[in-house]
Amino acid sequence: MFDAIRNNKKIVQVFLVLIALPFAFFGLESYVSSDGVGADVAKVGEIKISQQEFQQSMREQQERLRSQLGQVDPKMLDNPEFRKAILDDLIDQRLLAMEAGKRRLFANDETVRRTIGAIEAFQQDGQFSNERYEALLRAQGMSPAGFEAQVRQDLTLQQLAGTIGQTGMLSRTVSERILALQTEQREVQEIRLPLEDYLGKVKLADDAARKFYDENSKQFETPDQARAEFIVLSLDRMDAKVSDEEIKSWYDGHKERYQQPEERRASHILIASESVGKDKAKAKAEELLQEIRKKPAAFGDLAKKHSDDPGSAAQAGDLGFFGRGMMVKPFEDAAFTMKEGDISEVVESDFGFHIIKLVAVRAAKEKPLAEVRGDIEAELKTSAAARKFAEAAEAFSNMVYEQSDSLQPAAEQFKLKIEQSGWLGRQANPANGPLANAKLLEALFSDDSVKNKRNTEAVEIAPNTLVSARIVEYKPAALQPFEGLKPTIEKLLVSQEAMKLAKADGEARLAALKGGDDKLSWGSAKRVSRMDARLLPPPAVQPVFRMDTAKLPSYAGIELAGAGYALYRLNKVEAGEKLDDVRRQGLIGQLRTLAAQEEVQLYLNALRGRYKVEINDKALNGSER
Structure with missing residues (x-):
């Protein structure tokens, strides 16, 4: 990239x-x-x-x-x-x-x-x-x-x-220059000053760990946690029933929706004009049409062999059934004027030249009630449930707010189960199900909820899904004892100090290199480019490609966080290999x-x-x- x-x-x-x-x-x-x-x-x-x-x-x-x-x-x-x-x-x-x-x-x-x-x-x-x-x-x-x-x-x-x-x-000049930079090859050598070489040189003060603990106590706090109970009101819990009369009435009042328009099934051979030009494409289509006129049964085989529409060519040109408005206009106009079994003249569209064979005609008809009954029932149930949910949602929201000391009244009113959570933190965790919502957690850990154990407001955690929760047990944030953390803190401080020593040593060596004193034992040469810099650690990629190429060898030093320091010597810069057409x-x-x-x-x-x-x-x- x-x-x-x-x-x-x-x-x-x-x-x-x-x-x-x-x-x-x-x-x-x-x-x-x-x-x-x-x-x-x-x-x-x-x-x-x-x-x-x-x-x-x-x-x-x-x-x-x-x-x-x-x-x-x-x-x-x-x-x-x-x-x-x-x-x-x-x-x-x-x-x-x-x-x-x-x-x-x-x-x-x-x-x-x-x-x-x-x-x-x-x-x-x-x-x-x-x-x-x-x-x-x-x-x-x-x-x-x-x-x-x-x-x-x-x-x-x-x-x-x-x-x-x-x-x-x-x-073209700019693009060629950028491509040249991307493929340019740089030969570099590396010396690593690993962090481990400096760990033994670090001497911590006796009170260093304690001082760091006191100055950074927030880092060593366990976050507050809570266990909660909650209730969920959702659309899928709304029991909506629809009578046969309602279904029949809906069908009679919306019959225009159940008119199935005429559909036609066709196969085609497409000769695209993009690659060979319009005149040659048309000529090829005309030749194929003459061949089909002589031997109509060969249509499918010719479509597989010559059609430039990969989706239908594999199916012998078959496009399946389609209605008006689903094909480009020239194709549609031709297909809907043909009789079953007809083969069209050459038809031109924005895609190229088509030869169309009309395979079947499915006449327009009205779908009977029996065929669409299930869809109507599902739609009416969804509408009825949505109305019930809208009414229930307002009452639910009011009840959990007005009777905020318990979820029981709302649970009884709406026939909901009061569910219990495990220990929760302030950060959303998908494993917590309905309580993984950031807004709900913010309400649950609010001062009023924590101190008074009141219900949260009804929070929409998903479309048509409301949840209210309340804390049943709370653990405040607590500072972990120093004794258990001391070895970890000391290890961290030793690593930080060793990193400083590695960096100082590396910078001193870099200064000597730039001054002309190069007596280091460099590693084997590596050839890297901007397109392929996998042989370099990520922090070194940009610095290596910013090294001065006016006078070689050139040197650079890179701090490798948590790993030490690295020195680089740039020996050669060469033009990269020519890209193939696809990559170019x-x-x-x-x-x-x-x-x-x-x-x-x-x-x-x-x-x-x-x-x-x-x-x-x-x-x-x-x-x-």
Whole structure:
């Protein structure tokens, strides 16, 4: 990886939102929503970013990081820097949306349909499922029209960001110079001054360990702990029943949802024009069509041999069943005018030239109640349970607050089991189940909860899941006795002092080397490059590649934390081996990506100057705490 990329502190976060569209279906928020409660966190032009939207975005990012990184210190996910990064991301989205509107950029219906059709969450057996699409949207409280508007907005922002990113120029001279630096070979030799050689030279004062213990007592405290009891109110505990009459009434009132449109199954042979050019691709498609006309049964074999669509070629060209809106328009127009068994003329699309064989037609029909009964029942039960939960959640929250000396009244009212925890610390631990929530732990270890053993507020630890807890036993933080820690402290102090001796010795030797006195017994020569520096310890990589090459040999000294000191002699600098085309293009691609990111960031900085951006620091750092 390039040093410039590795050391870049400001990667354009908005790209993470834009390029991840097919995977970021859940939790999409409106770019221009201004509803919310309390003071707004920021204002971009006339568009507000509410606390509600900011908190929602922050929770989504926190959950995403937890799923990727596992157990994470909650303080890493809720601090001024993290909150500012989330807000900057939202502001960048607003700025791009405003500029896209000003430029009248717009994603067309075909692009929206194609994008939604490619989202795996909406597919069944590899094909887009309208029923699954609508069911998933309903589960998220979204309508197809609302979701499609969000997708259109995302695609529009992609269009703008992509256009701006493409303006980032990477000259051939610059790219060649950077590639040369990445492959450059350096021959170095090393001498290690290991920490162990200096341990025996350290003499600690008799009271050194005691003094360190007294001055750093916080380091030797065992943190406070608590055992708690808790109750969980969740949506899945809501008992919702649906009658046959309700199911029939819903079906009769929403029959338009159960109309299955006409679908067609086709096979195709695609001749892409990218590699051979449009004229040659069309000519090849025409030749294949003539061959198929003579021998229609050979369609599948020809598709396997000649089609440039790898997904369908292996299946003899079979694309399965599809409805209107799922294929590019020229392909769709041809397929839906054909009769079963027909073979089309050559059809041109953005992908190249197609020969289409219509395999089957599935006529439009209305799905009978018996077929969709299970889906309707599940949907009605979910809706009924959600209503019951909303009512219960408010009463639950009030009860644990108003009767804060016990969880028993709420447990009896809502038929919940009072559960017991083991010993808990202030840090979230996934092993603690419902009590692994940072906000709940903060409430549990609050002064009022610890001193008076009151119920915590009802905390939402997950969507449609509330928990209240109270301390039943508490152990305050305690200082570990000095006698048990003395050997560990002395070992630590000896190591620290030995490290100082190693560093002083190393620096003295380095000064002599730079003065021309080189009588050391160096280790064997190592050849390293910026692309492959595995023979060097990580702390030495950057210093070795910063060594002066004007006059060789050149010398450098590196402190190796906890291990000693290392001296390096640079003997030769040579051009690296020529990269093969695959690696070369990969590295140039990384450079272009970085150039595009930097170009977008410069553009966003300019937009901040063009549109008035106001940030409410008090709301940003004080909301929902």
